Amino acid sequence: xxxxxxxxxxxxxxxxxxxxxxxxxxxxxxxxxxxxxxxxxxxxxxxxxxxxxxxxxxxxxxxxxxxxxxxxxxxxxxxxxxxxxxxxxxxxxxxxxxxxxxxxxxxxxxxxxxxxxxxxxxxxxxxxxxxxxxxxxxxxxxxxxxxxxxxxxxxxxxxxxxxxxxxxxxxxxxxxxxxxxxxxxxxxxxxxxxxxxxxxxxxxxxxxxxxxxxxxxxxxxxxxxxxxxxxxxxxxxxxxxxxxxxxx
Numbered sequence: 001x002x003x004x005x006x007x008x009x010x011x012x013x014x015x016x017x018x019x020x021x022x023x024x025x026x027x028x029x030x031x032x033x034x035x036x037x038x039x040x041x042x043x044x045x046x047x048x049x050x051x052x053x054x055x056x057x058x059x060x061x062x063x064x065x066x067x068x069x070x071x072x073x074x075x076x077x078x079x080x081x082x083x084x085x086x087x088x089x090x091x092x093x094x095x096x097x098x099x100x101x102x103x104x105x106x107x108x109x110x111x112x113x114x115x116x117x118x119x120x121x122x123x124x125x126x127x128x129x130x131x132x133x134x135x136x137x138x139x140x141x142x143x144x145x146x147x148x149x150x151x152x153x154x155x156x157x158x159x160x161x162x163x164x165x166x167x168x169x170x171x172x173x174x175x176x177x178x179x180x181x182x183x184x185x186x187x188x189x190x191x192x193x194x195x196x197x198x199x200x201x202x203x204x205x206x207x208x209x210x211x212x213x214x215x216x217x218x219x220x221x222x223x224x225x226x227x228x229x230x231x232x233x234x235x236x237x238x239x240x241x242x243x244x245x246x247x248x
Contacts, residue, residue: 001032002134004174006165006218009039010182012080017237021180022091024239025139029093035130035140037168039161040080041214047071060216064116064158072158076100076143084141095138101146101159104129107167111148111157119148119157127171134172142168162221169225177225179218179235185243186211186219186235199226199248222246 005025011017028034041062045055048071056063064072081098088096101107104126109119133140144164148157162179169177186194189210197205202219205211211219222233226248236243 001175002173003028003032003034003176003178004165004169004172005034005036005177006161006179007036007038008179008181009042009044009080009161011180011237012038012040012084013042014182017182018087021239022087025088026091026093028239029139033134033137035134035142035168035172035174036084037142037144037161037165038076038080038084039144040076043080044068044072044075047075057213058115060212060214060218061112061115061118061160062158064118066117069117069156069158073145073156076145077102081141081143088139088141093139095136096141097133097138098141098143099129099133100143101164102156105147106130106142107146107159107164108154109146109148109157109159111150111155117148117155117157119146119159120163122163122167122170123149125167125171130168130172160217160221162218166221166224169230170228174230177230177233178239179222179233180239181218181235181237183235183243184237184241186215186246194244195242197244197246199223199246202246219246 048055077100085096085098106126108124110121112118112120144159144161146159147154202223232247
């Protein structure tokens, strides 16, 4: 079975949650091929503040000027990705590899110049690299820094990790898609878990501000993945439990 997981930066930042997640992945890779797209927004914002840079967001997406892009590249491609690779190796997973969406021209996007160096609208994907790594039974960790087409030149862009997850789900066939967050799932206006959600309800939740900030691009990507053929997607904070199951 092929399993695609989007790992939130908030989980990475929580040592207990991360340890529990790694333990779950150790069991999962014994019989499955697993690809993880990871975020790292918490860590990026932390280092931006250390460098006296103010993080700015529009609808949950990071405004990325040149200085911010330098931090994004350093933290997502370097510190976060390689630390995760190390943690999985230390946990006993023998075959682990970390790549960015720059490597092998994995993802090429348009550039959303309103937000700066931000990738939007996937133009081209290279699934050969991921297929090869999964075929060789590697646990694959993908950071969400890619290439954007600016006129005729390619520039490095910050791509929302939820959008990368959509692109990967669209380029390869996965039997199971999981969004791993620091929350137990999607919460209603009273803060209670919504155990099952129909894809058509997503727009209403966003319109009524029941979900906000980072959950907006997450649900928007999930909506697109479901429309492309996946039957259901899980949002959870625990691989052993069912949080919110979203169906089409």
